[in-house]
Amino acid sequence: MLKKRTAAILGLVALGGLAIGLIIVTAPSRDEAAAAGAFFTPDTVVGVEDGVVDEVDGISPFADDLPAIAKLDPELRTAMQGAARDAIADGVEFVVTSGWRSAAYQEALFNTAVIEYGSAEVAGEFVLSPEESRHVTGEAVDIGRTDANSWLSQHGADYGLCQTYANEMWHFELATEPGGECPPQLPNAHG
Ligand SMILES: [Zn+2]
Known part of the structure; x- marks a missing residue:
C-alpha cells in the first residue's frame, strides 16, 4: 500500500x-x-506517465512522445501507425483513446469498475485486472471514432490488427500476420 x-x-x-x-x-x-x-x-x-489519455477526444496515433503511445509494443505501434496513415488516404482519421497503461492505472480502472458494477466478477467482463490486461503489456490499443472502427474492421487484418472482443469494437491487438485472417472474437474480455 x-x-x-x-x-x-x-x-x-x-x-x-x-x-x-x-x-x-x-x-x-x-x-x-x-x-x-x-x-x-x-x-x-x-496521470499521463501511467498512460492516461487526458484529451477528451483521444490522442494522435503518432504522438510518440506520450507514454500511452511510446510504450506500446513496437510491432503493434508500427502496424497501428501504418493503418492510420492509409486510413487518412480514405478520409478516415484515427484517434487513440487508450494505449499502454501502467499496472497502477489498470488497477485504478479495475477498482472503479468493481465499485460501478458491484462485483469483481461483473466488472471483469468490462475491465481486466493488471495481471490480465493486454494494455499493461502494450499489446492492445483502443481506437476511435466509429468511422475508424469500421475502417479497421474492413482493413485491419491487412496490418495484422484484429478486434479481439465482440463487445469492444474499439479494442485492437496484433492477432494475425499482415494479410492474414483474424481469429474468431471472444464475446468479452473474459471470453
Ligand atoms: Zn482496450
Missing part, C-alpha cells in the same frame, strides 16, 4: 512538472490531484 501510494505521488510530481527528486510525504488530496490534471480514484492517483 505504501509502495503504491509512493508511486502515485511520484506520478503526480512528474505530472505537475515539479523538480525531479522532490519528495512529498503526504498523500495528495482529491483537489490537489485534480489541480495537477491527474485521474483520481479511491485507491490511487495516476
Whole structure:
C-alpha cells in the first residue's frame, strides 16, 4: 500500500512538472490531484506517465512522445501507425483513446469498475485486472471514432490488427500476420 501510494505521488510530481527528486510525504488530496490534471480514484492517483489519455477526444496515433503511445509494443505501434496513415488516404482519421497503461492505472480502472458494477466478477467482463490486461503489456490499443472502427474492421487484418472482443469494437491487438485472417472474437474480455 505504501509502495503504491509512493508511486502515485511520484506520478503526480512528474505530472505537475515539479523538480525531479522532490519528495512529498503526504498523500495528495482529491483537489490537489485534480489541480495537477491527474485521474483520481479511491485507491490511487495516476496521470499521463501511467498512460492516461487526458484529451477528451483521444490522442494522435503518432504522438510518440506520450507514454500511452511510446510504450506500446513496437510491432503493434508500427502496424497501428501504418493503418492510420492509409486510413487518412480514405478520409478516415484515427484517434487513440487508450494505449499502454501502467499496472497502477489498470488497477485504478479495475477498482472503479468493481465499485460501478458491484462485483469483481461483473466488472471483469468490462475491465481486466493488471495481471490480465493486454494494455499493461502494450499489446492492445483502443481506437476511435466509429468511422475508424469500421475502417479497421474492413482493413485491419491487412496490418495484422484484429478486434479481439465482440463487445469492444474499439479494442485492437496484433492477432494475425499482415494479410492474414483474424481469429474468431471472444464475446468479452473474459471470453
Ligand atoms: Zn482496450
